[in-house]
Amino acid sequence: MPLSPTNLTGTLRKLLTILCTAAILALAGWGALVTLRPVHSGPPSALRYPIRGIDISAHNGHIDFDAVKNDGISFVIIKMTEGGDFKDPRFIDNIRRAQLAGLKTGVYHFFRFDTDGVAQGINIIHSLRGRLTDMPVVIDLEEWTNPTHISDEDVIARLEELLGYLDSHGLRTMIYTNKDGYHRYINHRFNNIPLWICSFTGIDPDLRWTLWQYTHSGKVDGIENPVDINVWNGDSTMWLSWCGDGHFLTQ
Numbered sequence: 001m002p003l004s005p006t007n008l009t010g011t012l013r014k015l016l017t018i019l020c021t022a023a024i025l026a027l028a029g030w031g032a033l034v035t036l037r038p039v040h041s042g043p044p045s046a047l048r049y050p051i052r053g054i055d056i057s058a059h060n061g062h063i064d065f066d067a068v069k070n071d072g073i074s075f076v077i078i079k080m081t082e083g084g085d086f087k088d089p090r091f092i093d094n095i096r097r098a099q100l101a102g103l104k105t106g107v108y109h110f111f112r113f114d115t116d117g118v119a120q121g122i123n124i125i126h127s128l129r130g131r132l133t134d135m136p137v138v139i140d141l142e143e144w145t146n147p148t149h150i151s152d153e154d155v156i157a158r159l160e161e162l163l164g165y166l167d168s169h170g171l172r173t174m175i176y177t178n179k180d181g182y183h184r185y186i187n188h189r190f191n192n193i194p195l196w197i198c199s200f201t202g203i204d205p206d207l208r209w210t211l212w213q214y215t216h217s218g219k220v221d222g223i224e225n226p227v228d229i230n231v232w233n234g235d236s237t238m239w240l241s242w243c244g245d246g247h248f249l250t251q
Contacts, residue, residue, distance in 0.1 A: 044231045051232035051239045058090040065101035067222030075104035081127045083112035084119035104243050106135030113150040117161025134243040136172040141181050
């Protein structure tokens, strides 16, 4: 049925009211996003975070560490162990050649949810064999490839066992995780341990972190395929002081 001029005017007024309301709500929502977004959004500033590093495992293949260093990389964190018995087949060669190239080095252990914490600690200490490292040993805590049926309580209990065992043997530690893992397992429990956070969308302003892994697809000379890239939360002076503490096994 055709609309009369009066009905047409009323319809147009309603349509304009709806459009104005939608615009106001959209602007309000955008304002909220701007207010609530993390302080650190997007790739980290090279001026603010001048110290960059990579983390690697056997999956990265053969690496030219001299080329890596010449590309502005300051440190490399190398996979050493996983669970109670796995040892990365390239660990010894990687850490030897990285240190020869003059890179600061660290090691990481992939934490298994279904393996006793002490057994994992024994694997770490046996594999490290007293080697000097420039950073605390990293415990890589993430749900990826871990079984999903293990309760949060059991995961936390095994992590406490592992950290306690390493501490009793004079070994300093750091925890790596993503945002979900942090809120699920770490927050309010292990906040006294340095945090290495993985986030591709920025970091909440109230999160205390030491290292930030901001990409899995970085390009670095000396490595054929994409690699994880990280930044240190501080300047060069703070970095050298932190690395100079001598994080190594004392027994």
